[in-house]
Amino acid sequence: MKTIISLLLFIASTTFIHAQKTVKEHITSATMKHAMQDLKGAIEEYTKALELDTNQVEAYVGRGTCHMSLGNQQNARADFLKYLERDPMNLDLYYSVAITYLSENNHAGALPHLDKAIQINPDYPPNRTMRGQILSYLGYTVSGCTDFLHAMQMGDKEGADLYQKHCGNSWDSTEGYVLKWPAEQGWNMQSSSEDSTFRLIEFLKNNENPDTWTEYGAMLTVRGFDKSTTLNDFILNVRDEFRTRAPKATMRIIEQNEKGQSPWMIVVMEAPKTINHKKPESQLWHIIKGNETIYGNFRAVKEKKLSKKLIQEWSDFFKTGKLIEK
Secondary structure, three states: OOOHHHHHHHHHHHHHHHHHHHHHHHHHHHHHHOOOOOOOHHHHHHHHHHHOOOOOOOOOHHHHHHHOOOOOHHHHHHHHHHHHOOOOHHHHHHHHHHHHHHHHHHHHHHOOOHHHHHHHHHHHHHHHHHHHHHHHHOHHHHHHHHHHHHHHHOOOHHHHHHHHHHHOOOOOOEEEEOOOOOOHOOOOEEEEOOOEEEEEEEEEOOOOOOOOOOOOEEEEEEOOOOOOHHHHHHHHHHHHHHHOOOOOEEEEEEEOOOOOOOOOEEEEEEEEEOOOOOOOEEEEEEEOHHHHEEEEEEEOOOOOOOOHHHHHHHHHHHHEEEEEOO
16 A cells, blocks of 8 residues: 555656646747747647646736737736736736727726836836826826826936926926925825916825815916016015915015026915914915926915924925926
């Protein structure tokens, strides 16, 4: 009996080794056929390898790529998704999944996969620029521009080209202003509105709404001002507007540079109470003057005063913004 058991174990082990070799042989053959553009032959070999061992996940990518080249987008997508079930960190493969949807002219179908990839790694430019182009195509221009901007600030040339082509100041063909609101801190674009003279983009933190926010951000772009208008003139107008809902608001200049090519200033406004939400509110503004446009960016909290730490933190954040020529 002991001899028979030993023989069976030997047969089983040699069969397993043989199966493993067979899998490798199929994958090698598939790789060679794939390289020689025998795509149908490669698919057959990849399939045989997977029938023997479903853990050979790279075979899903190889077979999916062959399906994609043959125009079989659904089959390609199915293989890519099977791979991602095992290894969800492969950022390039989310891009490939998105391509299968675009090949079927299904732009909306691609978005959830790019969203997931960007959630895993928000700083991978190819997925950012792909999602930005899809969002722009679907009419979500501001959200698309946010992706282009993020990629550009990662040093990606395609992101910079797309941003300069589609975004920035829609009225002025010579310049624009870019500022990345950090998604890792929970900032999300809430709304965007514009007319012939101004544009306002509003930001809120995760799970907050326009009525009950605890921290608020905005980017204001104003065009058509008189050439003699100074930053001081502009911020006094902002203060007066703030006082219509916070009559006791005070203003103080934190820092300024009016001598450079693009003058700028940082200003704090603080109010013990506002008329609209019945609570205190403090704001920090960063204002920069372009050739024909003034860019005003600010953040606000429902507090009577801004701490020195918060003023420094917000000032440093706003200084990461860039005035760019198109």
